Amino acid sequence: MRAAELFAQSLKNEGVKYVFGVPGEETLDIVDAIAKAGIEFVLTQHEQAAAFMAATYGRLTGRAGVCLSTLGPGALNLTTGLAFAALGGMPVVAVTAQSGIRDNWKREFQRVDIVNHFKPIVKWNARIENPNDVAYLTRKAFAIAEDQRPGVTHLEFPEDVAAEVTEGEPLARIDIRRPIAEKKALLQAAALLRKAKHPLILVSHGAVRKRVADELKAFVEATGLYVTHTQMGKGTLSDDDLHSLLTLGIHSRDWVHCGIEYADLIITLGYHALEYSPAIWNNGRDKKIIHIDFSPPMLDHFYNPDSAVVGDIATNLKMLGERLVSPSPDFVSAQSPSPSGRGEGEGQWNTSYFASLRETLLKHLTPKPSDQFPLTPQTVLAAARQVLGRNDILVSDVGAHKIWVARAFPTYEYQTCLIDNGLAAMGGGLPCAIATALVMSRRFGRDPDFTSGPERRVLLITGDGGFLMNMHEMATAKRLGVKLAVLIWNDNGYGMIRWHAQKSGLTPVGVDFKNPDYVKLAESFGWQGYRVGNAQELPNILEKAFSANAPALIDCPVDHNETVRVFTEELKNIVCPI
Incomplete structure (x- = not known):
């Protein structure tokens, strides 16, 4: 068989269902083989979108998404989406073509050293120079992409190698179970936690898994500890759980930070400093830190954990809870505790402050609608929450609206509020939402873990600036036939940058622009288009959008001044509850 056919069979062995990309001359053997192997090639309008979609597929399923591009400009276009995956811990295998390496008659035409270009982004990459290496390099790419902290791997596939004959066979996929922490690490963590007065759990994106969500809920019920989330960890513990302190929306002072300041010990679950720097919290x-993650801690001046519980997060959390609730003989012997099971000088955890803080959070952050027009951010979020079910999914692009979604959109299940707080790249929202709708749609019938129940609604909230960066992917959504509603947070400019300039006392420059007629734009792509004319009609428009027989676009004017009022004026006067 051709090397390209062996590659396609290797993808099939990995359980690959989709390859996202844009074809080129140098990929013809590859896409032909992919199609013959029964793998769906999902055409995007731009390679950047292919990388965003592959990353989102990986984020939702835990299996590496695959994106494909031609050489040179096509490969370079993958860069932003791959950086999004790398910083967000999403498994992706990127495949790029290259001109021939045996007899390169094209010489330097479109030739860029992509392997070295991707080095700062990927966990591992390689050029396939021998057709007999295809199977093991493909298996290695998937294993590394999905291992420990997931990320991006890259294979460069020269066109002449892809066409060469090989007698190789695909390698079997082996799913390796993650180890659990050694007993000594669990005992140390339990001892630290028992000595704490007011500990708090901080959940980050590395912990966003169903088993972790289930064990976290059980751990909280057993211990009474309180939980807050980074933006990408949002929803791991339901916001309506009495022990939830919601989500950290902004890095500057906010209500949630009162809980972080009060805590004397922080248990980090799946934590990475890029989301919420330890220099802030x-x-x-002066805080004790227990690090619970699949990987060892990335140490720095402000993050040097007193205890590291490394291995499967869900299992380790369960075992830690068991040692706290029912101390084992080895723990009792090691700690010389009092008859009550707690060591000398170890009092009960004081959680009353966190209970009071939760009431304050709900008072200030629960979105409340108003009749104001243009709409307030709170009105938009209240309408979205009213229309979406608990298991439906909200995807956020990047901009001022992202902060509003993170801090004030009630979320009840893990992976039902998808936010990018790693690379935080504007424009990723639409391709990410399309990929989400593709995974969640029962009509495609290919992802039973996500489609066993009722079909989930997918709503994208995006700023006008971010939407215009990748609006051409409307054609992709229409071509795929996915059901999707997109709400444009229309403030006629880059609201986030405008706000930062204003609060810094600087003149906002280059932040205002004129939008197109979004209803006509939607119709030109075969979408349904709606324009919000008053606050009261938004819930009804959202319902219409989800009932449409095509993707739907909603132009929703939003008052930028409310962002300035809340984030600049209200938050600077915060007084933490005593």
């Missing part, structure tokens, strides 16, 4: 380096 442990600036005085």
Whole structure:
């Protein structure tokens, strides 16, 4: 068989259902083989969208998404989407073509050193130079992409190698079970936690898995500890759980930070510093830290955990809870506890402050609608929450609306509010939402883990600036036939940058622009288009959008001044509850 056919069979062995990309001359053997192997090639309008979609597929399923591009400009166009996956811990295998390496008559035409270009982004990459190496390099790419902290791997596939004959066979996929922490690490963590007065759990994106969500809920019920989330960890513990302190929306002072400041010990689950720097929450380096993750901690000046529980997060959390609730003989012997099961000088955890803080959070952050027009952000979020079910999914692009979604959109299940707080790249919202709708749609019948129940609604909230960066992917959504509603948070400009300039006392420059007629734009792509004319009609328009027989676009004017009022004026006067 051709090397390209062996590659396609290797993808099939990995359980690949989709390859996202844009074909080129140098990929013809590859896409032909992919199609013959029964793998769906999902055409996007731009390679950047292919990388965003592959990353989102990986984020939702835990299996590496695959994106494909031609050489040179096509490969370079993948860069932003791959960086999004790398910083967000999403498994992706990127495949790029290259001109021939045996007899390169094209010489330097479109030739760029993509392997070295991707080095700062990927966990591992390689050029396939021998057709007999296809199977093991493909298996290695998937294993590394999905291992420990997931990320991006890259294979460069020269066109002449893809066409060469090989007698190789695909390698079997092996799913390796993650190890659990050693007993000594669990005992140490339990001892630290028992000595704490007011510990708090911080959940980040590395912990966003169903088993972790289930074990976290059980751990909280057993211990009474309170939980807050980073933006990408949002929803791991339901916002309506009495022990939830919701989500950290902004890095500057906000209500949730009162809980972080009060805590004397932080248990981090799946934590990575890029989302919420420890220089913010442990600036005085006075907090005890228990690190629970699949990987060892990435140490820095402000993040040097007192205990590291490394291995399968869900299992380790369960075992830690068991040692806290029913101490084992080895723990009792090691700690010389009092008859009550707690060591000398170990009092009960004081959670009353966190209970009071939760009431304050709900008072200030629960979105409340108003009749104001243009709409307030709170009105938009209240309408979205009213229309979406608990298991439906909200995808957020990047901009001022992202902060509003993170801090004030009630979320009840893990992976039902998808936010990018790693690369935080504007324009990723639409391709990510399309990929989400593709995975969640029962009509495609290919992802039973996500489609066993009622079909889930998918709503994208995006700023006008971010939407215009990748609006051409409307054609992709229409071609795929996915059901999707897109709400444009229309403030006629880059609201986030405008706000930062204003609060810094600077003149906002280059932040205003004129939008197209979004209803006509939607119709030109075969979408349904709606324009919100008053606050009261938004819920009804959202219902119409989800009932449409095509993807739907909603032009929703939003008052930028409310962002300035809340984020600049209200938050600067915060007084934490005593």
